[in-house]
Amino acid sequence: MKNTVFLSLFAVFSFQLYAQDSLFLKETLQKWQNAASYTLEVAQAMPLEKFDFKPMDEERSFGQQLVHIGENMTWLAGDYLAKQKFNHPLKGKKELTPVEIIELLKASLAFAQEAIAHTSPDSLSVTKSFFAGPMSRRQIIALMHDHHTHHRGQLLVYLRLNGIKAPKYRGW
Template identity: 45%
Template sequence: MMYRFLIFFFLLSGSVISQQFSAKTAFLEKWKNSKDYLLEIAEQMPEDKFGFKPTDREMSFKDQLLHIRENMTWLGTTYFSLEQLDKKKLKENLPEKKADIIRLLTNAFDKVYTQIQNTKEDTLQTETDFFAGRKSKLQILNLLQDHVTHHRGQLIVYLNLNDIKPPKYVGW
């Protein structure tokens, strides 16, 4: 009897451990922290400085946020849902006010979270056509996070250039 219990225990604990440390679970935890950190950065910048850009060739603070939102909406919808995305609509009726931009960004983060949450773990190895060649859905997940991180780093510089102390870093 004890032997059966031990086998059951090890099988159950192995299943729980593999679920805890899955790529999807790791992404979702990081995605939530990434959302919180980016929104805190967005809140730090005063609304009258949302148009700030360090040089003419760079995007403004506001445009960086909207670009992040557009990219995550495109990747999340195209590769992790059955929904058809009209990319032109992503650029229509964009808000000007800080609160509205932050709400739009929040909704995009939440939508991607739900899309990934609803994605089956075993499909992350599936390759799909991408403009840069065939990529696995896991690679697309990595791109989602990497893109946010890239532009968030630029936004931190924008804050510093305006003598605004960025929020403390939030990692995993």
């Protein structure tokens, strides 16, 4: 009798966790899609001839920031979420044109989105080794959002320093 009650309670608890994790992934994917679209609008707001702009010598240029966002998203998604690594003809190319940077960014954000979309709810708690200490897949997804948002914020400042009005923000 005790075993039956325990197993029943465990099943209910497990189902509730699975449902919560499914909702988390659904909401995360929606947020990711909006964030990726907004980042691409920001990238396209900068005139192509200004992709080399940087506010200070020690900072990344506008274009380098976009490449960095893409590289970070594909690294995190490829190493911690997806079953395969990001592969694109422009990956690793030293000198990219602004048009190639946007193409690579689109592909990188789409790869990360697919990795999130194919993450199973029951794998979110799986912990993986990370340079800053063990992290769950849920934490990796949160880190992806945080890092993406951080660098997009820098890009918004770059636009304003060039007298360009940023695209209208949209959150969720």
